[in-house]
Amino acid sequence: MTDLLLDVTQQLINGLMYGAFYAIIGIGFTLFFGVMKKFNLAYGPTIMAGIYLGLIPLYLFKMPMWVVFLTCVAGAIVIGFIVELACFRFIRKGHELAPLITTIGMLILIQETVVTITHALPYEYPNIFGDESLDLGPFLVRPDYLAIFITGVGFVALLYLLVNRTRFGRAMRAVAENPAAAQLLGVSVKRMNMLTFTLSSALGGVSGFLVAMTFGALQPGIAGWMTIKGLVVIVIGGVGSIPGAILAGLLLGVVEFQAMWFLGFTYRDILAFLLLFAFLVLRPSGLMGKPAV
Amino acid sequence: MEYYVAVLSIIGIHMLLGLSVYLVAITGQLSFGQQGFYAIGAYFAGMCTALWGIPLFPAILVGMAAAGVMGFLVGFPCLRVKGLYLGIATLGFGEIVRLVFLNIKYTKMIGGKLVGPNGAEGFRHVSYIYDRGMTQVQYLGIIYAAVLVVAILIFLLERSKLGVKFRAVEEDEMAAAMAGINVTAVKVFAFTMGGFVAGLGGALFVHYSTYIDHEIVALPLAFSSAIYPLLGGLGSVWGPILGAAVLIFLTESLRVLHEFRMIIYGALIILMMTFRPRGLIDEAFLRRLRGLRRRRAAASAAT
Numbered sequence: 001m002t003d004l005l006l007d008v009t010q011q012l013i014n015g016l017m018y019g020a021f022y023a024i025i026g027i028g029f030t031l032f033f034g035v036m037k038k039f040n041l042a043y044g045p046t047i048m049a050g051i052y053l054g055l056i057p058l059y060l061f062k063m064p065m066w067v068v069f070l071t072c073v074a075g076a077i078v079i080g081f082i083v084e085l086a087c088f089r090f091i092r093k094g095h096e097l098a099p100l101i102t103t104i105g106m107l108i109l110i111q112e113t114v115v116t117i118t119h120a121l122p123y124e125y126p127n128i129f130g131d132e133s134l135d136l137g138p139f140l141v142r143p144d145y146l147a148i149f150i151t152g153v154g155f156v157a158l159l160y161l162l163v164n165r166t167r168f169g170r171a172m173r174a175v176a177e178n179p180a181a182a183q184l185l186g187v188s189v190k191r192m193n194m195l196t197f198t199l200s201s202a203l204g205g206v207s208g209f210l211v212a213m214t215f216g217a218l219q220p221g222i223a224g225w226m227t228i229k230g231l232v233v234i235v236i237g238g239v240g241s242i243p244g245a246i247l248a249g250l251l252l253g254v255v256e257f258q259a260m261w262f263l264g265f266t267y268r269d270i271l272a273f274l275l276l277f278a279f280l281v282l283r284p285s286g287l288m289g290k291p292a293v
Numbered sequence: 294m295e296y297y298v299a300v301l302s303i304i305g306i307h308m309l310l311g312l313s314v315y316l317v318a319i320t321g322q323l324s325f326g327q328q329g330f331y332a333i334g335a336y337f338a339g340m341c342t343a344l345w346g347i348p349l350f351p352a353i354l355v356g357m358a359a360a361g362v363m364g365f366l367v368g369f370p371c372l373r374v375k376g377l378y379l380g381i382a383t384l385g386f387g388e389i390v391r392l393v394f395l396n397i398k399y400t401k402m403i404g405g406k407l408v409g410p411n412g413a414e415g416f417r418h419v420s421y422i423y424d425r426g427m428t429q430v431q432y433l434g435i436i437y438a439a440v441l442v443v444a445i446l447i448f449l450l451e452r453s454k455l456g457v458k459f460r461a462v463e464e465d466e467m468a469a470a471m472a473g474i475n476v477t478a479v480k481v482f483a484f485t486m487g488g489f490v491a492g493l494g495g496a497l498f499v500h501y502s503t504y505i506d507h508e509i510v511a512l513p514l515a516f517s518s519a520i521y522p523l524l525g526g527l528g529s530v531w532g533p534i535l536g537a538a539v540l541i542f543l544t545e546s547l548r549v550l551h552e553f554r555m556i557i558y559g560a561l562i563i564l565m566m567t568f569r570p571r572g573l574i575d576e577a578f579l580r581r582l583r584g585l586r587r588r589r590a591a592a593s594a595a596t
Contacts, residue, residue: 039377086563095570097323100377101523102563104516109559116552224512228388231381239378270392273385280382281370 010139011257017145018214019253020152024207025226026233026245027159028200034176034240035196038096041103042083044227045110047204048220050076051212052114055123065128072212073205079110080201084193107223114220122217129213148210155203156246163242168195176240232272236279238289247287251275298429302501304541305436309494310514311521311533312443317487318527319451320480321463323376325515326367326383327491329390330360332510334492335499336394336410342421342500343408344401349421349500356496357489364488368481380519387515395507415506419499429501436497440534443490447530459483491518524565526572528579535573 025043032040053075057063087102129143163169174182175192183189208226212218233252237244252272259271279286310327317324338356341347347355367386371379400409403418410416422432450456461469462479470476499505517540525536543561547554569575 090567091570096376097523098566098570100380101520101566104520105559105562105566107559108513108516108562109556112555112559116556228384228512232385235378235381266392266396270389273389273392276385277370277382277389280374280378284373284378 006138007261008258011261012254013139013141014145015254015257016250017142017149017253018257019250020149021207021211021249022229022233022252023246023249024152024155024203025230026237026249027155027242028203029230029234030237030240030242030245031196031200031203033234035172035192036088038088038099039103039231040083040087041100041227041231042087042106042110043200043204043230044225045107045223046076046079046083046201047208047226048223049079049110049114050201050205051125051208051218051222052118052123052220053079054209054212055125055218058126059123065126069206069209072209073202076201076205076208077198080197080204081194084197088193107227111220111223114223118220120220122219125212125215125218127213127216142214144210144214148207148214151206151210155206159242162199172196229272232276234286235276236286238286241286241288244286244288251287295429298433300541300545302429302433302436304538305433305440306494306498306501307518307521307537307541308440308534309443309490309497310518311525311537312440312447312530313487313489313491313494314518315522315527315530315533316447316490317483318522319456319459319463320483321375321466322371322480322483323380323519324383324484324487325380325519326385326387326390327487327518328510328514329383329387330364330488330491331495331498331514331518332387332390332394332505332507333363333488334360334495335505335510336416336495337492338496339416339419339499339505340399340409343403343416343419344399352421353493353496353500357492360492360495361485361489364491365481365485367488368484371484372477372480384512384515387510388512391507391510394510413507415504415508416499417504419503419505422500423503432501436501439493439497443493444530444534451530455479455482520562522572524562524572526569526574526576526578528572528574528576532572532574539573 025047028043029039032038032043050072054068054072057067057071058065083103083106087106088099091098091102127144129147133140133142134146135141161169163172171182171187171192172195174185174187175189179189182192215222229252233245233248236252237246237248252275255271255275256268259267263271310331313327313330314324317327334356336356337359338352341352341355342349367383371382374382394410395413397410398412400407400411402408406418408418451459458469458474458479461472461474462476466476469479495505495510521536521540522533523536524540525532525534540558540562544554544558547557550557565573571577
């Protein structure tokens with residue numbers, strides 16, 4: 001009995017820490033949706049491309065890890081701009097489904113570019129935290145997971161300040177509320193879109209850098225995987241809600257880790273999708289969303 | 294020659310996938326999960342011929358029925374959500390189906406070969422049509438006969454009272470409900486029909502390729518089957534047919550570019566959607582076409 005309790009708690013700790021990554025992707029999607037009222041299915045590929053760009057200084061120039069980190073974040077931001085330009089900027093208004101398809105096109109484009117350049121070989125990503133777990137009483141804490149969690153908490157605090165305490169945040173909320181009115185009052189919607197893309201790409205770059213280390217080996221398939229996790233998180237959390245995305249990310253992490261431990265690795269995704277279905281059927285507005293979608 | 298037959302076969306099968314997305318889409322529902330029904334159709338029809346010795350046509354019907362029943366069942370929970378939520382929900386459904394087939398093992402030794410769904414190994418040796426001496430060209434005929442029948446049925450559906458109800462639900466659910474249309478029934482019916490058609494596509498595919506595994510029905514198929522009708526246009530049944538033909542034709546003709554093929558494919562999707570956000574055959578085009586036909590009819594009546 002105590003063993004079971006220990007296992008559950010251990011996986012709870014892992015799940016919460018890993019879930020911080022899901023929460024950050026969810027926040028990225030929520031920011032896009034809040035400001036642009038559109039989904040960006042190329043968000044996962046953006047993060048993936050950033051991670052891969054980080055490999056360039058590492059493998060070609062043997063640079064230290066902080067350069068890799070900066071390249072990763074800068075790379076994600078640049079790719080984010082390209083996505084905005086290619087998939088959103090030139091789509092005329094009133095075509096809801098078109099950006100969905102253009103971002104799918106971008107997903108294929110980015111993923112295949114990386115596949116071509118890397119010859120589809122998995123690349124090793126060094127883990128700067130080592131693989132020694134920290135002892136915490138009877139529990140083990142993986143340092144890379146801990147780093148993800150701490151970064152996630154830091155991001156949430158920063159975002160809270162940014163959204164609620166700064167001019168930028170106020171402008172962003174104004175655009176989210178009513179773009180036309182915001183434009184009339186002198187907020188450049190176009191500029192806000194760019195800034196939102198920068199912000200969410202940077203979030204993705206930082207968390208991507210950390211999560212890449214937990215993988216060990218990188219492969220381009222993580223692009224679609226991250227997009228799907230992000231979509232699952234925002235639906236469970238309620239579309240457009242940042243607190244919802246945080247809660248849903250943590251919940252998803254916990255459910256997945258419990259499933260992996262008790263049922264086996266392949267049940268991780270099955271349980272994640274069943275959780276999604278449960279929410280869609282029982283509470284379609286999500287944890288924190290407004291009712292009636 | 295063989296190569297062209299292969300490309301045409303795949304185009305026909307993917308037209309069925311596009312049509313199944315279209316059937317759901319004309320009630321205003323977006324599905325990224327039709328590849329799940331396709332997988333169910335393929336596995337069930339494949340098991341019928343390869344394991345249980347059932348002839349081809351009843352086997353295809355069993356595959357379709359299994360997928361249709363699943364469509365019916367999925368239709369209900371999906372009623373509660375709309376738009377992109379539904380897209381994500383159906384994507385989840387498709388992935389669950391894929392993961393289930395990744396885990397299922399049900400094999401028999403038949404003629405010295407291990408036949409049946411074998412987890413990650415996939416489902417091999419569904420060689421019914423080739424065992425009976427059918428050529429690929431003959432099978433191509435069967436595929437296009439199926440496409441033709443489905444397209445005609447959808448064409449007739451759209452000109453029936455039910456089709457008007459479909460479009461009414463797409464336009465405005467609330468108004469449709471007020472006009473006495475049973476929105477629930479329409480949506481679940483659309484999902485069931487979509488399941489049938491996707492199941493038919495899967496059943497035809499597995500007998501064509503003799504093989505199916507979970508990789509085939511993963512995300513890329515989900516995306517491309519949703520892209521066909523949206524790229525072709527949701528205004529008429531020609532949309533998904535043209536979308537599938539254009540996209541696969543492009544992919545194949547880009548083969549000379551080797552590894553850059555898929556990169557350019559992605560770029561072309563972006564470009565086409567930027568210039569024709571309502572699809573290649575959009576409503577404006579259809580209106581112009583209708584106008585042209587009317588004018589020609591008027592001209593011939595005058596002479």
